[in-house]
Amino acid sequence: MNTGAPRATIERLCRYQQVLAQLERERVETASSADIGRLAVTNAAQVRKDFSHFGDFGRRGVGYSVSELRARLRAILGTENERTVVIIGAGNLGSALAGYPGFEMRGFRVVAIFDNNPAKIGHWVEGLRILPLSDLATVAAEQRIDIAVIAVPEAAAQAVADQVVEAGIKAILNFAPVYIQVPADVGARTVGVTCQLEYLSYFLAQSQGSSEAEES
Amino acid sequence: MNTGAPRATIERLCRYQQVLAQLERERVETASSADIGRLAVTNAAQVRKDFSHFGDFGRRGVGYSVSELRARLRAILGTENERTVVIIGAGNLGSALAGYPGFEMRGFRVVAIFDNNPAKIGHWVEGLRILPLSDLATVAAEQRIDIAVIAVPEAAAQAVADQVVEAGIKAILNFAPVYIQVPADVGARTVGVTCQLEYLSYFLAQSQGSSEAEES
DNA sequence: CAGTGTGAAGCGCTTCACAGCT
């Protein structure tokens, strides 16, 4: 056992969750590290090493109990109890995220959606009424908000992030194509859709000159 | 100079592009590696090392020409000429992506959007008519398609990916929460929105017990 | 004997430190 889990391990934990969810749907009760490795596009040694950072999960000669492992991963990731999410920006992207079915399934609940555009405020998206962004602090004071998702245009992203921090929210998922600055006690991740396309473009440029392989 | 650029370097190239775009808007003509490092949330040495994989871009004692550097990065990433993109799945997410302004700005053009739902086919999204997925092969035969974006439900993702591969498209950006299997000559990346939330949840779980720092 | 848990080796990326231009 060990306490300090590598950042890379945490990023893989999510893949394992996906794989385990799939196995559970297929009524598989036990899986070996080799099984999990194949499905999660890694290898058996990596799987075992990753789990070993958090304790002994498996039975030797048998493998891992799918349901037990899922529960353990949820505990590690802190999603055993529901996490609350607010979405800021009720444009196309924000609306799409508000209705994304994957959130509920994995323990995240969208509790509010905000926008600054008076034409949108008061309208309904996926069962949520669009609130003015100025209400953010009030909403955050009334209930615990775990994560804020920023889905506003690039130009507004930093200002919105500042308001989020001001409201006492400690984690931000940013979809605007700009790196936002936050205090060290706030977690922030930026999802760069364009970056993914550019990476693929690089892959294409490489494999056009000389045949090469690649897998995500 | 060198040919084999580390994967990690390629992933940072995109950040540099964002930073350079910002500097260009601010009419800055020259930037040092220290400037770029600060804006892109890395350090000066990393910036110089990254660029050194592709040649000598800067002038000693001065820094880098913003516009020249941008052009160089575009050439490396293969986005100097427009890349064509098709979107598969005209749900909320697919529609949001079709209208995402960041694509055009960075050299990606959405040329078609597909869906399997007869109720959607023929309707218009962001100036594009929704086509039946069965037309994919025909469209791909008529014009070069660089990248396919998969924005369909989890259950359909692998089948759609197979059709994309069949149509001869060599790069896939997948938004479904499942790892798709593709041949080695096809590039595939999965954007896991839920994974990002889970990473943030882990961050929250860590910093609740003992105060810790973190930055994306 | 099948499959986990883990020290140790291997490898790739990051950081350092400084020589070399301008």
Next chain:
DNA sequence: AGCTGTGAAGCGCTTCACACTG
């Protein structure tokens, strides 16, 4: 004098190999 370009050192993650266990 200032800043780039780069070998070399340092560090963290991955892979290996095997002892250990049900």
